[in-house]
Amino acid sequence: MIDAPSSLSTPAYVRLREQLRADIVAGVWRLGQHITLAELTQHYGVSANPAREALLQLQGEGLVDMRIHRGAVVRSVDARFVKNIYDLRGAIETMLAAEAARRMTDGDLAGVAAAVEAFERAAAEGEVDAVVRANRALHRRINGAADNGPAVEVLEGRSTLVDALRRSLGYRSERLAEVMAQHRALLSALKARDPDGAAMAAAAHTMSARDDLLAHLARHGAA
Amino acid sequence: MIDAPSSLSTPAYVRLREQLRADIVAGVWRLGQHITLAELTQHYGVSANPAREALLQLQGEGLVDMRIHRGAVVRSVDARFVKNIYDLRGAIETMLAAEAARRMTDGDLAGVAAAVEAFERAAAEGEVDAVVRANRALHRRINGAADNGPAVEVLEGRSTLVDALRRSLGYRSERLAEVMAQHRALLSALKARDPDGAAMAAAAHTMSARDDLLAHLARHGAA
DNA sequence: AAGTGGTCTAGACCACCTT
């Protein structure tokens, strides 16, 4: 059964999509596992149609592969997949950072600066949740300032699986120091309204995140 | 009614999605126009469910905006939209070109070289369709060589509207000469296995395509 | 308070894969 109705007004296929994504990330449905509509309708207590729609949308996010008349398969998160997603995200975030450097208002800049400080405070206190929140706020603000709705949609749509993976692995403290330095560099470039500098800082940031995660995977085996 | 069943085996929501996309591009449904499920079911002779799915998927491609209980609206293609889509595509294609430079086999390279020549031959003979085909083959080959499925999916998914717009405007011959020079530059960088050079060539190529289309729009008004 | 418009369920149907 789908858990608390969350809100009576949210459609079943949306609730199922969210739940299914969370369950895939949590390992309820193993990576590479085969899922049929019948299993979904039984397990979550909805009928075939919303189940199919949820699968179609998750396919759009790259979480599952649907093969006609063969059921869906949870995409496995191997090194190649992680590299590909990070390369895609890196390309988009680099472009957005450059554009943000051109368009940011002083208010936007102050917001980014505040998020950078919130991140560092949370990191110093070891508050993992607060670190994740501040990090998200920081990148949301930069990406939002670029005023490119479609790009942000793609970025957010393609981030779920890898974000969940990253969060599940935790952060090493050396990595946190690295990230803080990268945030500072990015902030400086934005303050200087320097698109090329912002692009380079963003590219370095995402590439190091990619390599850090890939190193984790290589060390501890794939999920 | 949906036209020829195309193939009995392709599901209705897929056929409807393709048809609806083509019809939007052809102007059957005007940009900014309001569409309801009832209109779709009547006009295309399918029931509500496949119509809804087609709309959801086109929303995923950015062609329509769905607002719950208010119907869907065909997204209008203004200058800002064109710029945003081109910036997104440019970011992705730039990344893919760099990656392709690292990974291309000699066979891939020969394919790109052949496509470049096919493009130039078609351009010399004024065969617009052949130009479009060669151009697509060329970029498909480069993008494919990067071996990043998710990125290619996003690229193709987000290109339809703007591609159609560009095709509907035709090509000036000066523009064709520019494009040929850019293709040559890109090919050289790929041959030299030079990722940075390929990235720069790809970025220049998509930026000039963007600015060319924006100039068209500014001159002749929005579609 | 009516109306519009989206969503769900159930059952029939049919395409594709397997024997």
Added chain:
DNA sequence: AGGTGGTCTAGACCACTTA
């Protein structure tokens, strides 16, 4: 051929907007 598994239709239902 049989079985599995996805897709369609119809009608009921219900949420959100408009008068």
